[in-house]
Amino acid sequence: MEFSSKDFTDAKHVLKIRDLTVGLTGRPNAEPVLRGIDLDIRAGETHCLVGESGSGKSVTSLAAMGLLPKGALEIQGGSIDLEGFEITLAKPAEMRELRARRIAMIFQEPMTALNPVLRVGQQIEEVLNMHTDLSRTAVKARTIDMMTQVHLPDVQRIYSAFPHQLSGGQRQRIMIAMALILDPDLLIADEPTTALDVTTQLQILKLISEMQDRHGTAVLFITHDMGVVAEIADTVSVMQEGRIVECAPIRQLLVTPQEDYTRKLLSAVPNLVPRAARSVATGRDVITVAGLGMTYGGSGFFKKSEDVRAAHDVNFTIASGRTLGIVGESGSGKSTVARCIMRLIDPTVGEVTIAGTEIAKMSRRQLQPHRKHFQIVFQDPYRSLNPRWTVARSLCEGPVNFGTPRDQAFKDAVELMKLVDLPRDALDRYPHQFSGGQRQRIAIARAVAMKPDLLVADEAVSALDVSVQAQVLDFLDDVQAKFGIAMLFITHDLRVAAQICDEVLVMQKGVIVEHGPAGEVLASPQHDYTCSLIEAAPGRHWDFANSRALSGASTKPGAIT
Amino acid sequence: MTENPTSRHSAFQVLTGLFSLPVGARIGIGPTIASVVLVIIVLASLFAPLYVPHDPLSMNAMARLQPPSKEFLLGTDPYGRDTFSRVMIGGRVSLLIGVGAAVVSVAIGLIIGLVAGYFRLADSIIMRIMDSLMAIPAILLAIALVALNGPSLTSVIIAITVPEVPRVVRLVRSVVLSAREEAYVEAAIALGSSMPKILIQHLMPNTFAPLIVQGTYICASAILIEAILSFLGAGVSTEIPTWGNIMAEGRSYFQIKPGLIFWPGLLLSLCILAINLLGDTARDLLDPLMKKREA
Numbered sequence: 039m040e041f042s043s044k045d046f047t048d049a050k051h052v053l054k055i056r057d058l059t060v061g062l063t064g065r066p067n068a069e070p071v072l073r074g075i076d077l078d079i080r081a082g083e084t085h086c087l088v089g090e091s092g093s094g095k096s097v098t099s100l101a102a103m104g105l106l107p108k109g110a111l112e113i114q115g116g117s118i119d120l121e122g123f124e125i126t127l128a129k130p131a132e133m134r135e136l137r138a139r140r141i142a143m144i145f146q147e148p149m150t151a152l153n154p155v156l157r158v159g160q161q162i163e164e165v166l167n168m169h170t171d172l173s174r175t176a177v178k179a180r181t182i183d184m185m186t187q188v189h190l191p192d193v194q195r196i197y198s199a200f201p202h203q204l205s206g207g208q209r210q211r212i213m214i215a216m217a218l219i220l221d222p223d224l225l226i227a228d229e230p231t232t233a234l235d236v237t238t239q240l241q242i243l244k245l246i247s248e249m250q251d252r253h254g255t256a257v258l259f260i261t262h263d264m265g266v267v268a269e270i271a272d273t274v275s276v277m278q279e280g281r282i283v284e285c286a287p288i289r290q291l292l293v294t295p296q297e298d299y300t301r302k303l304l305s306a307v308p309n310l311v312p313r314a315a316r317s318v319a320t321g322r323d324v325i326t327v328a329g330l331g332m333t334y335g336g337s338g339f340f341k342k343s344e345d346v347r348a349a350h351d352v353n354f355t356i357a358s359g360r361t362l363g364i365v366g367e368s369g370s371g372k373s374t375v376a377r378c379i380m381r382l383i384d385p386t387v388g389e390v391t392i393a394g395t396e397i398a399k400m401s402r403r404q405l406q407p408h409r410k411h412f413q414i415v416f417q418d419p420y421r422s423l424n425p426r427w428t429v430a431r432s433l434c435e436g437p438v439n440f441g442t443p444r445d446q447a448f449k450d451a452v453e454l455m456k457l458v459d460l461p462r463d464a465l466d467r468y469p470h471q472f473s474g475g476q477r478q479r480i481a482i483a484r485a486v487a488m489k490p491d492l493l494v495a496d497e498a499v500s501a502l503d504v505s506v507q508a509q510v511l512d513f514l515d516d517v518q519a520k521f522g523i524a525m526l527f528i529t530h531d532l533r534v535a536a537q538i539c540d541e542v543l544v545m546q547k548g549v550i551v552e553h554g555p556a557g558e559v560l561a562s563p564q565h566d567y568t569c570s571l572i573e574a575a576p577g578r579h580w581d582f583a584n585s586r587a588l589s590g591a592s593t594k595p596g597a598i599t
Numbered sequence: 600m601t602e603n604p605t606s607r608h609s610a611f612q613v614l615t616g617l618f619s620l621p622v623g624a625r626i627g628i629g630p631t632i633a634s635v636v637l638v639i640i641v642l643a644s645l646f647a648p649l650y651v652p653h654d655p656l657s658m659n660a661m662a663r664l665q666p667p668s669k670e671f672l673l674g675t676d677p678y679g680r681d682t683f684s685r686v687m688i689g690g691r692v693s694l695l696i697g698v699g700a701a702v703v704s705v706a707i708g709l710i711i712g713l714v715a716g717y718f719r720l721a722d723s724i725i726m727r728i729m730d731s732l733m734a735i736p737a738i739l740l741a742i743a744l745v746a747l748n749g750p751s752l753t754s755v756i757i758a759i760t761v762p763e764v765p766r767v768v769r770l771v772r773s774v775v776l777s778a779r780e781e782a783y784v785e786a787a788i789a790l791g792s793s794m795p796k797i798l799i800q801h802l803m804p805n806t807f808a809p810l811i812v813q814g815t816y817i818c819a820s821a822i823l824i825e826a827i828l829s830f831l832g833a834g835v836s837t838e839i840p841t842w843g844n845i846m847a848e849g850r851s852y853f854q855i856k857p858g859l860i861f862w863p864g865l866l867l868s869l870c871i872l873a874i875n876l877l878g879d880t881a882r883d884l885l886d887p888l889m890k891k892r893e894a
Contacts, residue, residue, distance in 0.1 A: 380789055382785050382788060382789070406791055406793070407791075409789060409790070409791035410791060412789075413789060413790075414785075414786070414789050416782040416785070416786065417782075418782060421781055421782040421783060422782035422783050422785075422786050423783055423786075424783040424787075424801055425783075426804050435787065435790050435792060436790035436791060436792075439790060439791040439792050439793070439796075440791060481786070484786070484790070485789075488790065488791075
């Protein structure tokens with residue numbers, strides 16, 4: 039894989055952060071959030087800040103923007119020097135001027151960063167009106183020009199569109215246009231592609247590097263995704279608990295990481311090579327889905343709205359002890375399928391047979407005794423456990439519903455705690471007292487407590503940091519081996535699918551476009567859409583865990599060069 | 600596993616963590632005074648029969664319209680009844696109506712609201728009924744009820760409760776509507792929990808915080824409405840002194856004996872002010888969004 043190999047030895051420093059310490063306002067004895075950060079960004083450089091959630095990446099960028107929340111966080115020491123201008127001492131008025139002209143920022147969620155009641159063209163123009171004396175026609179001309187530069191289609195139409203009328207990728211392009219229109223020296227991008235689909239992500243990453251080449255902007259790119267880092271970074275700083283543990287040029291960091299933490303982080307990154315094929319299914323089929331379809335909308339009372347076909351003609355079977363992955367981007371219908379199988383929504387057509395019983399047409403009441411055969415783990419462990427309930431109560435809920443006596447259910451819960459590797463006293467605690475990974479393991483334990491035949495994991499690791507992701511995937515694998523559960527694994531992340539699935543099913547716009555063993559689908563995809571998904575996976579040519587290029591793919595250059 | 604939850608502060612958690620200071624630190628001087636005042640008024644009214652010097656109903660033709668003295672602390676009314684005794688005893692009924700109306704409307708509203716929020720079919724029917732109930736003015740309803748049943752405590756509480764119930768229903772319904780989309784409710788469905796169990800154990804606790812706040816407002820407005828009704832003569836019978844009817848009887852003598860209106864009016868205002876202030880404080884403490892907005 040080719041990495042960026044630009045030389046910055048002679049480039050001037052745009053941003054120089056020295057020994058920056060940020061702590062909680064009014065609590066001088068509390069642990070600081072940032073402890074002595076040093077960071078240099080040179081003109082034209084892309085500097086990636088990577089780390090897990092809570093490592094202080096975002097706080098660093100907010101400090102550089104002078105946007106630390108008042109009354110909550112404050113700079114307690116160190117300096118931030120933007121081309122000779124000391125940001126830590128700047129007055130609010132100076133900072134406002136500085137923010138548009140010399141530092142710009144783009145955020146993770148373009149929907150919330152844009153004003154929903156203003157046309158996007160106006161929002162870009164507002165930046166110009168605030169900071170320049172251009173005439174109205176000049177402002178509009180420059181806005182249109184900028185919108186063309188970020189490759190928005192049909193610029194005239196989008197100019198007068200509202201944010202909700204645009205796709206996520208288009209909104210992020212508007213944000214980039216807004217950030218770069220005054221030609222700043224430094225662009226801070228805080229997880230700008232995390233909320234986007236992989237194919238859109240690839241386009242946005244390309245756009246940022248193109249804009250950078252054109253304008254010579256320095257970019258501070260904050261991300262948790264090592265794949266993205268490998269694609270775009272010139273230099274990488276790895277953050278952990280408010281410190282920068284390692285800072286090196288990209289190739290050096292990936293090939294010869296110096297610090298244990300960096301190595302740990304890299305080794306947790308799954309790669310696109312599918313898991314070793316397991317012996318062919320011998321168990322009986324746990325679930326058979328035939329002709330499943332789900333259509334939303336239809337005829338309304340007052341007006342005929344157009345049907346939305348969320349899923350159409352979905353067929354598959356899973357044998358016990360096997361894992362099927364459904365892969366697709368947002369809107370592909372993968373979650374609809376999961377929810378239909380769980381009967382959280384009622385499918386329009388088709389049959390779902392689980393453990394020998396057809397459940398798609400049952401009434402809620404008829405279905406109730408069969409619920410124990412299939413369980414689900416949700417994406418967000420912060421929301422899938424009732425915050426008012428102790429862990430014990432959550433774990434006992436299901437078994438008690440099916441007639442297990444309360445003390446027996448509690449005894450089982452104690453056993454489950456051992457299984458998920460949490461202390462026994464965790465049973466008396468509440469969900470907020472656990473980390474995300476621990477919560478997700480509790481959620482899995484709750485599903486496993488029912489001794490189900492089928493476990494549906496709906497983006498079950500997507501909200502977790504990579505290292506935690508790896509642990510949870512291992513745990514799911516253990517559970518499956520121990521209980522012989524069939525697993526339906528819904529994910530948007532091909533790497534995750536490669537790690538855990540025996541078979542992969544690719545969905546696009548509600549239809550299955552490809553279905554086969556994980557090895558075949560990932561190694562030699564047949565459908566164009568599968569190809570483009572694999573092409574778009576960032577850093578797919580690099581084996582992060584083993585610090586080497588992946589064989590067979592090394593001849594191709596990286597997606598972004 | 601090596602994860603340690605305490606060392607994992609995301610940027611967001613750092614921000615929110617700052618606002619979870621001990622509760623005492625955030626209660627200001629206002630709410631403290633309010634609760635002290637309210638406790639004094641409630642205790643004084645509750646134990647009024649034990650200490651008031653005169654029977655609030657016994658008339659004394661020899662002692663009409665007396666100025667404040669040792670025997671009659673706040674003077675007497677045109678019938679020679681002791682104003683101090685009447686005001687303290689009258690507080691019992693006023694507070695009883697306030698608390699009674701709040702409890703009854705919250706309880707009824709909670710049950711109807713849970714059903715409306717959870718069942719789509721019931722929702723559209725219940726909410727249209729609630730809309731029409733909301734259109735009935737409390738005072739007109741009270742006058743009608745009193746005309747039908749004669750003046751009584753029950754009529755007054757019903758008259759105040761009926762227009763309040765729809766407001767509680769709307770509140771509970773909106774909380775249930777958003778809470779039922781939570782993943783933990785879906786998880787409970789998947790775990791085979793029955794509908795009543797989900798409704799009572801998962802959804803109902805979400806409504807408690809807003810209901811406490813709403814309850815205090817209903818309580819304050821019920822005390823006020825009772826006073827208005829008594830003033831109009833549509834409240835409880837004049838044999839039972841309440842702040843409202845003491846003021847109503849005193850209004851003809853306002854120019855020579857302002858105390859007849861002033862003292863019950865003062866207690867009424869203090870009481871409502873204190874309850875509203877506590878309601879606001881409860882809302883700020885219980886609603887995390889309000890807290891953030893202030894900071």
